[in-house]
Amino acid sequence: GNSVTQMEGPVTLSEEAFLTINCTYTATGYPSLFWYVQYPGEGLQLLLKATKADDKGSNKGFEATYRKETTSFHLEKGSVQVSDSAVYFCALRKGNQGGKLIFGQGTELSVKP
Amino acid sequence: EAGVAQSPRYKIIEKRQSVAFWCNPISGHATLYWYQQILGQGPKLLIQFQNNGVVDDSQLPKDRFSAERLKGVDSTLKIQPAKLEDSAVYLCASSLEEQAYYGYTFGSGTRLTVV
Numbered sequence: 001g002n003s004v005t006q007m008e009g010p011v012t013l014s015e016e017a018f019l020t021i022n023c024t025y026t027a028t029g030y031p032s033l034f035w036y037v038q039y040p041g042e043g044l045q046l047l048l049k050a051t052k053a054d055d056k057g058s059n060k061g062f063e064a065t066y067r068k069e070t071t072s073f074h075l076e077k078g079s080v081q082v083s084d085s086a087v088y089f090c091a092l093r094k095g096n097q098g099g100k101l102i103f104g105q106g107t108e109l110s111v112k113p
Numbered sequence: 114e115a116g117v118a119q120s121p122r123y124k125i126i127e128k129r130q131s132v133a134f135w136c137n138p139i140s141g142h143a144t145l146y147w148y149q150q151i152l153g154q155g156p157k158l159l160i161q162f163q164n165n166g167v168v169d170d171s172q173l174p175k176d177r178f179s180a181e182r183l184k185g186v187d188s189t190l191k192i193q194p195a196k197l198e199d200s201a202v203y204l205c206a207s208s209l210e211e212q213a214y215y216g217y218t219f220g221s222g223t224r225l226t227v228v
Contacts, residue, residue, distance in 0.1 A: 043219040101217060103156050
């Protein structure tokens with residue numbers, strides 16, 4: 001079946017460090033891929049998305065590239081801030097499954113000043 | 114545009130009691146979802162509506178959970194009777210279309226604690 005696997009957290013970084021959160025997926029066909037962010041006490045917010053192979057999604061300094069050959073969608077940011085501390089979820093969505101989002105388990109990021 | 118509204122934000126009940134959650138999606142969003150997020154895990158789909166019809170309820174524990182979406186707008190999710198393992202955040206989300214390239218908009222969730 002379709003699934004998403006993320007690197008385990010928590011990830012602890014110093015401010016201005018480089019961030020990578022790994023995400024790989026298993027799916028037939030061509031799913032759309034998403035990163036959602038959940039700040040403490042809040043709901044999930046869409047961070048970025050990519051809908052086809054080699055697409056790059058970007059937002060707020062975060063980037064992720066849809067790599068079909070490696071079935072990956074790793075999240076990166078060049079210089080993290082304390083305000084980026086949150087839980088990050090990778091997800092996929094396929095239209096022929098009624099559009100439901102399938103989430104990874106989440107990766108907690110903690111950025112220290 | 115207004116976001117997805119959910120209430121209540123928090124609820125504490127004893128096991129075997131019943132509880133209901135309410136969701137008002139973004140105006141015009143035909144697709145509505147209820148997700149369960151257990152602490153430390155990713156959200157899991159419970160039920161998906163397209164207008165007021167059920168598209169997917171394969172993961173809904175139908176012996177205790179029920180959901181409805183009257184008139185294709187607001188939705189309620191009910192648990193009766195609750196078990197300890199139902200403690201989780203219940204997220205409602207809506208989407209403009211079923212198409213895969215659209216993301217969802219999530220509400221802030223209802224945190225349920227069953228004691």
